[in-house]
Amino acid sequence: MSAEESPGKRRRGPSMADVARLAGVSGQTVSRVANDRHNVDAETRERVRAAMNQLGYRPNSAARALRNGEYRSIGVIVFELHSFGTTRTLDAIATAATMRGYSINLVPVLDVTQSAVTNAFGRLGEQAVDGVIILIEAHTLDAAGVRLPEGLSVVVVDSSAHYDYPIVDTDQRQGARLATEHLLDLGHKTVWHLGGPPTSFAADRRRRSWEQTLIDHGREVPPVYDGDWSATSGYEAGCRLAEDDQVTAVFVANDQMALGLLRALYERGLAVPDDVSVVGFDDMEEAAHFWPPLTTVRQTFTEVGRQSVDALIAEIHSGEHHKAPVAVPTELIIRKSTAPPSDRN
Amino acid sequence: MSAEESPGKRRRGPSMADVARLAGVSGQTVSRVANDRHNVDAETRERVRAAMNQLGYRPNSAARALRNGEYRSIGVIVFELHSFGTTRTLDAIATAATMRGYSINLVPVLDVTQSAVTNAFGRLGEQAVDGVIILIEAHTLDAAGVRLPEGLSVVVVDSSAHYDYPIVDTDQRQGARLATEHLLDLGHKTVWHLGGPPTSFAADRRRRSWEQTLIDHGREVPPVYDGDWSATSGYEAGCRLAEDDQVTAVFVANDQMALGLLRALYERGLAVPDDVSVVGFDDMEEAAHFWPPLTTVRQTFTEVGRQSVDALIAEIHSGEHHKAPVAVPTELIIRKSTAPPSDRN
């Protein structure tokens, strides 16, 4: 730090008053220039701009927020950034919010204990945000019995109608049907399912839609194997699945578990897709490079992010939420991990 | 929204004054209770607490920030959350910051054009943050010629001594040496390298350390293949690598590219590790489930996040930065993708 700086205490930046003094105008005029009001003389405006640059003036957002009663900031509650979907959605939300002139306040829930969740929401109440997007699997909230601070707009990204907040999410139902029907169309008698954790509404939706699709087509519904989204859990479930030589087609609830499944099958000497066809969900970048490249259901996270931000901002401004859930459609990406069944044994 | 609420305009939350009135004390006493000062009578404290709960009082962080001249908030500049490392580091930073009582303001750079970067930093100036952690590959900054707002504390997470800010990062040098020596120890004559993009200092460090290690052991330094961290770029480089039957061992600059490489080798009928040994970098969860499970260099992102937050907070409070870069050590995780060379052809 340079010598001119008084040590220890950081000096505050220049305020409107400083700029006003230098430009020889009143503070209010500076405010008008900063906010691009039209009723300022062109010459005056220039003078003020020059003074701002010279001093390196930056509006103080705390003062502005205090004055306006609005932070132009959105809180995003996440549990952890380990899952591909959460990460991607967060990215999309951040982008959308930025374009709409809002900044993002990331609020991590440190662990799933009730106190940690309650704690995160408590912090949120003190946070400078106008609204909140919740990216946590909703059952977790349920379990914690959290009450959100009142008077705060909320949007939940999950496939549950349980909450009294607007919901935005991928159309899990349609995606799961797409995957299941693809396998049936290839000629498989039925389709096994490796599902996500029971705490997740998204996982629940995918499972139910898979089941319904089988029923609609008059097929048998095999027992479900459960994972927790991780490749490791997929591997473990895969080891059990591989023992059953009835299995010719599996719909996996996400790509990471599908990877684990592929490994399990491979280790058992089962070929994909010759012995078993596999479909994932998400279409993470890596999926195209799994061995074999994975057929999967692509989610458009960008759209989910955009829609949640839009819904939240609308709610912030109107003060009331439109309840109709938004479902963003998916797309089936067919690669090499699916093929018609061939006799095995 | 319930009927009692006046429509359209959202009411502000209760303030200290409201609590004070209800509890029959002065605002200052409420402030003392809110901040856990000791000099408040136990009975009074209880009365104030009760009033707070009844009204659902939340301190207004904007007013607090304005008053105290401190936001207790950290800005994190990210380019995109596509790379595993960035995501993980962000997660760790968020966790560390939360534990230290700071909140996280996520500032995405929408694209790599100069204007977008400059723009992001401009926004940052108006953001309510005490300091900034930069998670962008530093060359990108370079190219944009960005000047950070003055009087803002900054920590850069990257392996460059170029900038005049404190640096925290994984010890790339040590990690790359670990990987390279592991392959040499197995008996490989030399080690090929599939590097990251030239814009990344981290990639640069890994490449140089790999090269130096080979030189130290008196080995030949083969030409470098470059990727951009993505599995796809790893696949493309892999296709070219596979043509050269001299190649028996490859050190890849990250796991995602390694996945692409594995696929390329597999498609060409080359077995890993029998024909070619592969080592990655990062140790993403999935790496253990690649086929074969990937030997890789594990980064402790948690530590990187913690250290950057600590460094930043220290800088915020002292007003001056200690320049000594922090290098967080790595660990070699040996799995199935590496083995001694066997004659091929």
Add this chain to the structure above:
DNA sequence: CGCGCGAATGTTGACGTAAACATCGACGCG
């Protein structure tokens, strides 16, 4: 008994901004 000290509580003001209102001068029109 009175003095002083410290603990509990109250009062005032300032942080930086911007809405609301006030002022001032130029200009058009009857």
Add this chain to the structure above:
DNA sequence: CGCGTCGATGTTTACGTCAACATTCGCGCG
């Protein structure tokens, strides 16, 4: 020429919090 209007600018004030200073009261001690 006087009045009204409108555009440019200045003045006041409040947003919610908390440090600093003021006040009050009880208690110990000489």
